[in-house]
Amino acid sequence: xxxxxxxxxRARVIRQALSVAVATGTYGISFGALSVASxxxxxxxxxxxxxxxxxxxQFAFVGIMAAGASGGPAAIATSTLLxxxxxxxxxxxxxxxxxxxxxxxxxxQLTIDESTAVGVAQPxxxxxxxxxxxxxxxxxILWNVATLVGAIVGDAMGDPRRYGLDAAAAAAFCAxxxxxxxxxxxxxxxxxxxxxxxxxxxxxxxxxPVLVAxxxxxxxxxxxxxxxxxxxxxxxxHDAPGTTGTAGPETVT
Amino acid sequence: xSTWTALLIASALAFVLxxxxxxxxxxxxxxxxxxxxxxxxxxALLAALVGVQTLTSAHGTVTLDSRAGAVGVALVAxxxxxxxxxxxxxxxxxxxxxxxxxxx
Numbered sequence: 001x002x003x004x005x006x007x008x009x010r011a012r013v014i015r016q017a018l019s020v021a022v023a024t025g026t027y028g029i030s031f032g033a034l035s036v037a038s039x040x041x042x043x044x045x046x047x048x049x050x051x052x053x054x055x056x057x058q059f060a061f062v063g064i065m066a067a068g069a070s071g072g073p074a075a076i077a078t079s080t081l082l083x084x085x086x087x088x089x090x091x092x093x094x095x096x097x098x099x100x101x102x103x104x105x106x107x108x109q110l111t112i113d114e115s116t117a118v119g120v121a122q123p124x125x126x127x128x129x130x131x132x133x134x135x136x137x138x139x140x141i142l143w144n145v146a147t148l149v150g151a152i153v154g155d156a157m158g159d160p161r162r163y164g165l166d167a168a169a170a171a172a173f174c175a176x177x178x179x180x181x182x183x184x185x186x187x188x189x190x191x192x193x194x195x196x197x198x199x200x201x202x203x204x205x206x207x208x209p210v211l212v213a214x215x216x217x218x219x220x221x222x223x224x225x226x227x228x229x230x231x232x233x234x235x236x237x238h239d240a241p242g243t244t245g246t247a248g249p250e251t252v253t
Numbered sequence: 254x255s256t257w258t259a260l261l262i263a264s265a266l267a268f269v270l271x272x273x274x275x276x277x278x279x280x281x282x283x284x285x286x287x288x289x290x291x292x293x294x295x296x297a298l299l300a301a302l303v304g305v306q307t308l309t310s311a312h313g314t315v316t317l318d319s320r321a322g323a324v325g326v327a328l329v330a331x332x333x334x335x336x337x338x339x340x341x342x343x344x345x346x347x348x349x350x351x352x353x354x355x356x357x
Contacts, residue, residue, distance in 0.1 A: 090274015164348030171344030194304030213301035
């Protein structure tokens with residue numbers, strides 16, 4: 001179906017995938033420490049990394065649960081809304097991988113920002129598959145090991161504020177947001193959402209301010225001029241040959 | 254709702270969303286308006302989380318403390334194209350340092 005990759009090309013894709021996996025995976029240490037500091041047990045922390053496996057959603061979940069178990073519904077809602085993009089990645093990746101049966105289940109669980117970005121960045125179909133699976137598995141294994149280390153170390157070291165872990169979480173959200181701020185529209189939506197969330201915060205239970213602020217995204221839907229960004233992920237340089245763009249047949253942007 | 258219940262529901266929904274991408278025909282989500290909303294949603298959510306995590310206390314009151322300084326440094330690092338892990342560690346170090354100096 002597709003031509004085999006040369007050994008050099010294979011090595012390059014694997015190197016790229018592993019460097020992304022290491023950079024992302026090691027950050028699981030912060031998640032583990034932060035989750036335990038938010039009041040979750042080590043087992044619950046590990047369960048999030050194994051089952052939920054989506055960094056942004058996991059941080060949002062423990063961040064909201066930190067204010068107390070009453071934050072449950074808001075934590076679920078925020079984590080789920082943040083996960084919507086993974087479904088969109090799946091649409092693109094499914095056509096690229098052409099998987100069936102149980103492999104489809106594994107591929108779905110490994111569908112995150114990083115695996116999608118590395119996979120779809122490859123010009124050849126074989127390299128795209130290799131990139132997706134290597135990055136996905138690499139991040140999954142390293143993220144889970146790092147989570148355990150962080151949960152154990154974090155538990156042993158006392159008040160996380162002393163180590164600036166609360167600021168680390170805020171900075172992590174900044175870094176996740178940064179690549180998406182490619183247009184003035186995106187910056188305007190981000191600024192509006194942040195202001196609304198902070199203004200609502202004193203008057204609503206934990207998690208609700210974030211949900212209220214998420215409504216600014218609806219503005220982009222009803223107000224055509226508000227948002228012209230391409231569909232996520234924005235970092236894809238080009239589609240792999242053999243896959244069609246999400247915008248329909250023969251659309252070139 | 255117990256933490257375990259919330260955790261398992263959130264995990265199940267996360268997987269359902271991922272799996273939907275593999276079974277739903279791509280044409281269902283091709284609408285221009287849908288695309289604009291789904292593209293803007295992560296931006297709004299992440300920005301709201303940055304705002305809340307940087308400027309509010311556990312009880313929701315608006316506070317200006319070491320986190321603001323740390324996030325400011327993180328933004329400068331991002332402008333200078335620093336990698337993810339550097340941005341995060343730098344922010345932690347700045348916040349820890351400011352608190353060591355006696356800032357809240």
